[in-house]
Amino acid sequence: MPGYYDINDILMEEEPIAVVFQVGANGVGLLDPGAETNSVEKGAKVDLPFWLAHELYLRQAVSISIPACFGQKTRKEIQADAACVDLRIRCPYFYELGCKIVPLVSDKSIGPFVRYAFTSRYKEILSKSHSAPVATVPKFLPRLTKEETQLFEAARSSMAAFKKWRVGGSRLEKAPILGRKRKTTFPIRPSTP
Amino acid sequence: MAGQSDPHISIFSAPEVEFLAEDEVVEIVPNIRMESLNMICGDFGPFFPQIPSKVPLWLAAALKKRGKCTIRTPEWMTVERLTQVLEAERESPREFQPLPFHYVEISRLLFDHARDDIPDIYMVRSLIEDIRDVRFHKVETGLETISGRTHAVKLKNLSAMEVNIVRPFMVRALQAFYKHDSPQMIQQADTMGSKRSQGADRGPRRDLRPR
Numbered sequence: 001m002p003g004y005y006d007i008n009d010i011l012m013e014e015e016p017i018a019v020v021f022q023v024g025a026n027g028v029g030l031l032d033p034g035a036e037t038n039s040v041e042k043g044a045k046v047d048l049p050f051w052l053a054h055e056l057y058l059r060q061a062v063s064i065s066i067p068a069c070f071g072q073k074t075r076k077e078i079q080a081d082a083a084c085v086d087l088r089i090r091c092p093y094f095y096e097l098g099c100k101i102v103p104l105v106s107d108k109s110i111g112p113f114v115r116y117a118f119t120s121r122y123k124e125i126l127s128k129s130h131s132a133p134v135a136t137v138p139k140f141l142p143r144l145t146k147e148e149t150q151l152f153e154a155a156r157s158s159m160a161a162f163k164k165w166r167v168g169g170s171r172l173e174k175a176p177i178l179g180r181k182r183k184t185t186f187p188i189r190p191s192t193p
Numbered sequence: 194m195a196g197q198s199d200p201h202i203s204i205f206s207a208p209e210v211e212f213l214a215e216d217e218v219v220e221i222v223p224n225i226r227m228e229s230l231n232m233i234c235g236d237f238g239p240f241f242p243q244i245p246s247k248v249p250l251w252l253a254a255a256l257k258k259r260g261k262c263t264i265r266t267p268e269w270m271t272v273e274r275l276t277q278v279l280e281a282e283r284e285s286p287r288e289f290q291p292l293p294f295h296y297v298e299i300s301r302l303l304f305d306h307a308r309d310d311i312p313d314i315y316m317v318r319s320l321i322e323d324i325r326d327v328r329f330h331k332v333e334t335g336l337e338t339i340s341g342r343t344h345a346v347k348l349k350n351l352s353a354m355e356v357n358i359v360r361p362f363m364v365r366a367l368q369a370f371y372k373h374d375s376p377q378m379i380q381q382a383d384t385m386g387s388k389r390s391q392g393a394d395r396g397p398r399r400d401l402r403p404r
Contacts, residue, residue, distance in 0.1 A: 095373065102378055111378035115341055118373050122366065126336055129362065130329075147369060154361035158204070162358050165207030166301065172208045 008146055012093035012100075013051040019062040020045055050100065057104055064104050069094055075113060082120035086143040094145045121148060129155035210357050214298035215251040220265040222246075223256070250299065254306040264307040269293060270300060272313050275320040282327045289328055289350035297325060297354040325355070332359055339366055341374030 021044045025031075029038035032046045040046060045065075048056070056062040068074070069090040077085045087094045098114035125144070129152045132138055144152060205213075216234070222245050229238035230252070237248045245265065248256075256262040268274065269292060278290045293299060300321050308314055332348075332355060339346070346363065348356065372378070 095369070099372060099378060111373075115373040115378065118369060119340060122339075122369075123337055126333065126362075126366075130333060130358075151362060151365045151369065154365050155359075158358050158361045162207050162354065165211070168305075172212045 008093070009096070012096045013049065013054075015050050015067075015091060015093060015097055016047040017050050017053040017067055017101075018045060018065045019048050019053050019056070020065060021062050023061050025061070050097065054100070054104065064101070066105055066107055066110070067091065067097070067101070070098065070101070070107075070110050070113065078113070078117045078120070082117055083124035083140070084143070087117070087121075087145045087148075088143060092146050095147050122151075125152050126155075128152075130159050132156050132159075204360055205357050207354070207357070210295075210353050211298045211302065214295035214302065214353065215249065215254075217250050217293070217295055217299055218247050219250050219253050219267060219299075219303075220245050220247055221253045221256060221262040222265060223262040225261050227261075250302055254302065257306050257310075264303065264310045266303070266311050266317075267293070267299070269296070270303070270311070270317060270321075272316050272320065275317060275324065279320055279324050279327065282324055282331075286331065286334075289331065289348075291350050292324075292352060295353050296321070297352060328355060329358070336363065336366070339363075339370060341370045343367065343370060 021040050021042055024039060024042040026039040028040055029035040031048065032040045032044055035041075035044070048062070053062060053064055057064055069087070074085070074090060091097055095114055095118060098110055102108075102111050102114075121144075124140070125148055128138060128140065132152075132155075141149065141152065222243060223240040224242050225240065226242060227238060227240040229236050229240075232252075234249070237252060238246060240246055240262075253262065253264050257264055269278075278292065281290050300317075303311060304314065304318060311317055328351075332351070335346075335348075336359070346367070
């Protein structure tokens with residue numbers, strides 16, 4: 001869940017987003033690897049990290065194009081068999097990026113698409129997570145995005161903890177300090193004159 | 194009260210749930226005479242030989258360890274009752290049978306501390322395992338019905354340990370569904386034809402109940 005201190009939220013904002021500059025910009029040639037001068041022309045297509053693209057979008061300096069992971073190709077694959085699509089290679093922060101990008105683009109079908117992808121992939125995670133063996137890494141794990149991996153791990157670790165307890169895992173034990181014998185010490189008082 | 198083992202997510206670890214279960218009351222038959230014990234949580238006893246008495250499980254286990262009592266098996270932990278429960282669990286795929294809230298933990302504590310007091314211990318143990326498996330399978334089929342429109346999940350008669358196992362997964366799943374189904378994400382133009390259009394008026398959310 002997004003938050004200022006959430007490392008995943010910070011990493012998510014590093015995702016490159018393709019933008020089109022609506023204005024020319026001087027002195028920022030390093031943003032565009034193909035630029036010959038130290039400036040970005042109006043209409044140039046540049047990949048920017050999400051945080052920068054977002055800020056520039058708010059200043060109406062750029063327009064954001066839809067990232068490839070929400071494009072038609074991915075949609076077709078998700079509709080064909082959602083569970084088999086390797087979303088991590090497309091974008092490890094697929095859902096988080098989807099949530100952030102919806103208000104910034106005119107294509108309103110991204111929201112339902114993200115929801116559809118999650119709903120159909122959720123069933124696969126559910127059916128495999130609680131019964132997953134503890135020692136081996138399942139084959140489908142590398143296909144999951146960050147959020148899905150966390151979901152999977154939540155289920156797997158709680159089930160593993162339960163199994164460990166059932167076969168005789170550790171009990172709550174008393175703190176070592178409570179086990180000590182109490183020593184009665186008589187304070188030596190200075191004798192009053 | 195939240196678990197102490199992991200401060201970030203408020204979940205209990207299995208030993209913590211077991212610790213809570215030790216407050217459940219069981220019946221013991223002491224074989225010694227003893228004055229009543231005055232504890233912070235209440236007074237227990239006085240104890241007389243062969244006169245049954247009710248004490249919390251932790252006290253029963255402590256007395257048992259010292260050979261001062263036998264623990265009476267709770268009446269739900271008999272082979273007949275458990276067989277009935279298992280059959281009822283298998284017959285009704287939609288609901289859970291009423292069992293003590295801490296039945297998983299109590300049974301394990303009794304298996305560990307009072308194995309000589311339980312008749313047919315192997316049978317009882319395997320019945321409880323079977324019941325737990327059947328019930329957990331129901332929980333999983335219930336979880337499949339969670340969708341973006343799930344507001345809350347009703348889990349009647351589910352026990353402490355069972356809830357504790359699914360809690361991390363269920364909380365994350367509900368959060369994710371809630372996020373993806375929020376009105377900001379799903380706006381009026383629903384161009385993907387495969388789904389119902391959900392505009393600003395999405396109707397009351399119905400609470401699905403994984404049985």
